[in-house]
Amino acid sequence: MSGIIHGLSWFPNFPDRFVSWGQEINLYEVRSSKDDGATPKSRLPYISVNYLSNESRYQYARCVAASYHSDQPIIAVGLGDGKIGICNFRDSYDSSWEYTPRQQRMCTCLAWNEQSANILAIGHDRHRSDSCITIWDIERGVPKDTANFFGLAESANSVCWDRNQRLLIAGMSQKMIKLFDLRQNNASCQSIQTKTVHGLAVAPNGHYLCSYVDSIVMLWDLRAIDRPLRQIQSSKNHLQIAWCPTRPSLLSSLQRDSPYITLYDIRSVDNENSREIYHVKRQISPFPAKYQQTKFSNLNSLSWHTRDVERALLLADAMNIMDFRLPASLHTAYSNRTKLPFLMPPPPMAACSSPTTTTTTTTTTATAAPTIGTNSSGSSLDYTGGTSSAFNFDILEPELMKLDLEDKIRQRAIEDYGMKPDNRAFAELHLSPYLRNVWSTLKNVYCDDRLTGLKSTLGINLGHTSEALMASSRIESQILQWPDGINNSNKLTCYRSEQRHLALQLCGWPHDQELERFIDQLFANKEFSRAAMICVFHLKILYACNILSSAADTMSDPSMYRITVIALSSFNADRCSTTWRNQRSNANMQIQDPHLRAIFSFLTMEKDNFEGVLKEEGVSLADRMAFACKYLSETKLADYVKNQIQKAIECGDLNGLLLTGESLDGIDILQAYMDASFDAQTVALVVINYFRHEHFSDNRIQYWISSYLDWLNSWGLWEKRAELDIKIESIRFSARSSRTVYLSCNFCGKSVSNALLDEPRPRSTSTSTNRLSSCPSCRKPLPRCSLCLMHMGTMMNMSNGSESPASEVQGWQTKPFSKWFSWCQTCRHGGHTEHIMQWFKQNPECPVSSCNCRCFDMDGTKPNTLRDIT
Numbered sequence: 001m002s003g004i005i006h007g008l009s010w011f012p013n014f015p016d017r018f019v020s021w022g023q024e025i026n027l028y029e030v031r032s033s034k035d036d037g038a039t040p041k042s043r044l045p046y047i048s049v050n051y052l053s054n055e056s057r058y059q060y061a062r063c064v065a066a067s068y069h070s071d072q073p074i075i076a077v078g079l080g081d082g083k084i085g086i087c088n089f090r091d092s093y094d095s096s097w098e099y100t101p102r103q104q105r106m107c108t109c110l111a112w113n114e115q116s117a118n119i120l121a122i123g124h125d126r127h128r129s130d131s132c133i134t135i136w137d138i139e140r141g142v143p144k145d146t147a148n149f150f151g152l153a154e155s156a157n158s159v160c161w162d163r164n165q166r167l168l169i170a171g172m173s174q175k176m177i178k179l180f181d182l183r184q185n186n187a188s189c190q191s192i193q194t195k196t197v198h199g200l201a202v203a204p205n206g207h208y209l210c211s212y213v214d215s216i217v218m219l220w221d222l223r224a225i226d227r228p229l230r231q232i233q234s235s236k237n238h239l240q241i242a243w244c245p246t247r248p249s250l251l252s253s254l255q256r257d258s259p260y261i262t263l264y265d266i267r268s269v270d271n272e273n274s275r276e277i278y279h280v281k282r283q284i285s286p287f288p289a290k291y292q293q294t295k296f297s298n299l300n301s302l303s304w305h306t307r308d309v310e311r312a313l314l315l316a317d318a319m320n321i322m323d324f325r326l327p328a329s330l331h332t333a334y335s336n337r338t339k340l341p342f343l344m345p346p347p348p349m350a351a352c353s354s355p356t357t358t359t360t361t362t363t364t365t366a367t368a369a370p371t372i373g374t375n376s377s378g379s380s381l382d383y384t385g386g387t388s389s390a391f392n393f394d395i396l397e398p399e400l401m402k403l404d405l406e407d408k409i410r411q412r413a414i415e416d417y418g419m420k421p422d423n424r425a426f427a428e429l430h431l432s433p434y435l436r437n438v439w440s441t442l443k444n445v446y447c448d449d450r451l452t453g454l455k456s457t458l459g460i461n462l463g464h465t466s467e468a469l470m471a472s473s474r475i476e477s478q479i480l481q482w483p484d485g486i487n488n489s490n491k492l493t494c495y496r497s498e499q500r501h502l503a504l505q506l507c508g509w510p511h512d513q514e515l516e517r518f519i520d521q522l523f524a525n526k527e528f529s530r531a532a533m534i535c536v537f538h539l540k541i542l543y544a545c546n547i548l549s550s551a552a553d554t555m556s557d558p559s560m561y562r563i564t565v566i567a568l569s570s571f572n573a574d575r576c577s578t579t580w581r582n583q584r585s586n587a588n589m590q591i592q593d594p595h596l597r598a599i600f601s602f603l604t605m606e607k608d609n610f611e612g613v614l615k616e617e618g619v620s621l622a623d624r625m626a627f628a629c630k631y632l633s634e635t636k637l638a639d640y641v642k643n644q645i646q647k648a649i650e651c652g653d654l655n656g657l658l659l660t661g662e663s664l665d666g667i668d669i670l671q672a673y674m675d676a677s678f679d680a681q682t683v684a685l686v687v688i689n690y691f692r693h694e695h696f697s698d699n700r701i702q703y704w705i706s707s708y709l710d711w712l713n714s715w716g717l718w719e720k721r722a723e724l725d726i727k728i729e730s731i732r733f734s735a736r737s738s739r740t741v742y743l744s745c746n747f748c749g750k751s752v753s754n755a756l757l758d759e760p761r762p763r764s765t766s767t768s769t770n771r772l773s774s775c776p777s778c779r780k781p782l783p784r785c786s787l788c789l790m791h792m793g794t795m796m797n798m799s800n801g802s803e804s805p806a807s808e809v810q811g812w813q814t815k816p817f818s819k820w821f822s823w824c825q826t827c828r829h830g831g832h833t834e835h836i837m838q839w840f841k842q843n844p845e846c847p848v849s850s851c852n853c854r855c856f857d858m859d860g861t862k863p864n865t866l867r868d869i870t
Contacts, residue, residue: 078107123156163206171197418685453661529595594618785831
């Protein structure tokens with residue numbers, strides 16, 4: 001493959017072959033999984049194919065259509081000069097398989113007849129003395145009969161055949177759709193005035209027709225086409241629309257300059273004959289999450305497979321071809337009563353090749369007709385294959401019907417889910433343990449009006465930014481002593497720093513002085529094994545034994561706790577380390593409690609190899625991260641954080657927000673969770689409550705929020721919708737209220753205010769000291785105070801004993817005015833305001849030696865008359 005590709009298409013009767021066209025026309029065969037190892041490397045990077053042939057006679061094809069012939073793959077090629085060529089990818093040449101119109105102009109569209117495979121409909125641009133539509137039977141030679149020509153002095157924008165294959169539908173002259181009935185010698189014609197003349201296609205059920213112009217898609221009923229069924233408005237102009245042949249009511253659209261596939265599930269309100277329909281909109285990205293922001297930008301063409309369920313070929317950036325199948329999370333059925341999806345088992349896949357591209361999806365938006373909800377029963381559009389349709393309610397098993405998400409999500413919305421994230425009573429009644437843990441983690445990580453992740457707190461991958469400088473404190477290492485009675489020659493190194501201490505608090509672990517109270521709280525909450533695990537991690541083995549022993553007295557089956565107490569009390573690492581390790585690997589399969597497994601993994605580790613603890617998935621991510629902050633070196637800790645972030649993105653684990661905070665990685669985690677769970681409500685409420693800064697305007701976040709607001713509208717929960725609107729508007733207003741006055745560096749001219757004002761975010765009430773002494777951009781030193789000689793930005797340690805309440809507010813108010821930096825507008829010398837005020841109460845000239853500037857006289861105010869601001 002070389003050059004730019006304009007389009008591609010499967011062959012309807014050759015399920016493993018497809019054609020691509022542009023500068024060249026190439027024929028490919030998709031490899032089966034059994035052939036991958038025995039065949040040469042694929043010529044296409046993102047799909048495993050065999051290159052079969054190419055057509056060299058026709059270059060720069062304007063349009064190509066694959067035929068329904070079953071004996072050989074045949075295509076029709078339309079060129080810019082109007083010539084039409086028929087190609088079967090063989091060396092032989094047949095001159096009767098070329099047609100040139102009487103007047104030269106561009107070929108605009110082609111459409112093969114499915115029942116009569118030799119009949120081809122051709123559309124050309126306008127010419128005042130020639131017809132724009134030609135019907136060509138390639139077995140009878142070049143068309144000459146006047147009955148084969150239609151549309152004199154008009155232009156054809158698109159053509160298609162109906163399912164009976166005798167009705168030709170054409171979009172004409174940018175202003176009408178015409179239906180030509182070819183069952184009679186003198187074809188009758190019906191016209192409908194509309195500008196939506198592009199992309200004409202008939203649905204697999206044979207009743208519905210789609211067309212588009214710019215950003216508008218129009219749906220028509222061929223049984224009563226005098227007026228449209230529904231108009232669908234999009235935010236971007238459409239590039240291509242097509243019905244999915246294996247899912248009768250699914251309409252797909254590619255939009256200009258967009259990496260997403262837009263899907264519309266067209267649903268009827270009552271039955272297949274009803275003209276009252278609504279649609280459910282989705283947008284999905286076929287690219288793996290790691291490529292979404294960088295590698296691919298636009299989708300240019302799509303071709304649905306005629307046999308394999310919900311499988312398609314995609315063309316990205318006019319160069320890359322991918323084999324794609326809709327993800328399992330989109331195999332859903334919809335009822336008019338609930339308007340939300342029942343999760344369904346994916347339909348059986350065909351035996352041919354499976355897709356090679358991982359898929360991701362965005363949220364679902366339901367747009368209902370005004371009469372939706374008045375009917376008690378719902379049905380899909382007419383099925384073509386009976387129970388083979390993915391929307392047939394009859395194939396849903398009874399237990400799957402119970403998975404209807406609507407009742408749960410609607411009830412949570414009524415109960416103010418997400419409006420008060422700290423509502424523990426609601427969480428206990430309505431949320432799963434997983435979501436309770438997620439909301440608890442987010443509440444703990446959210447401080448100082450920002451969702452602070454461990455990655456930024458620990459200064460991982462921050463480079464030389466001001467945030468990295470703030471996070472670069474001195475790291476101390478200490479070799480811990482094992483408790484008496486445990487002989488272990490392995491040296492256990494513990495790492496401490498101000499940032500790690502803050503990270504431990506974000507993970508929910510307390511100070512060492514408060515450990516006993518924290519353990520008692522866990523015991524009261526009946527988290528016995530977790531309490532014992534944290535005690536062991538702090539080398540309090542006897543305390544852990546007491547906890548497990550007390551817990552065993554309250555349990556009906558205390559055997560596991562009793563055995564653990566005996567093992568811990570008699571543990572000797574040097575004497576039986578090998579035996580313990582061998583037994584632990586076998587016993588871990590029998591121990592059901594992950595916290596107990598982590599205890600034994602920690603005690604039997606070798607030379608700071610903590611893999612057994614760090615990979616214990618049953619232990620919460622917060623506990624594993626706290627353990628890593630305590631015992632891993634800087635390099636190992638950074639690698640572990642990065643690996644856990646990548647794993648959270650791949651699995652859609654919301655607990656990963658503990659690591660990412662408000663960032664692009666955090667948005668990717670929310671997207672992956674949305675793909676896996678279909679819980680758009682939780683995703684939208686998380687971003688509304690905790691994403692308050694620059695990422696709030698991300699397109700994905702805005703789409704999730706608008707989708708959830710649409711759900712509230714469909715349920716008639718207007719007050720809940722209004723409350724969310726107020727909350728969202730307050731976020732947008734606060735985002736606009738940013739500082740407009742900054743301090744700039746004297747050397748590079750860039751702002752240093754952000755570094756000076758963004759204080760560290762301690763969890764305790766004690767004030768942290770900002771030690772920034774150089775410009776975060778050019779690293780040149782900042783000015784010093786003329787009196788105390790400390791760098792600008794350093795908090796001076798002078799106070800008269802009491803702090804004002806305003807000092808507890810972040811930002812400018814954390815620095816009292818007396819400690820702000822002031823300078824003379826004449827000589828440019830200055831210092832802390834308090835120092836300058838004290839100096840000029842006793843001295844008339846500048847405090848810098850050899851400077852005779854009378855700085856204070858410039859203000860016209862006598863220093864002795866000023867009130868004491870210290």
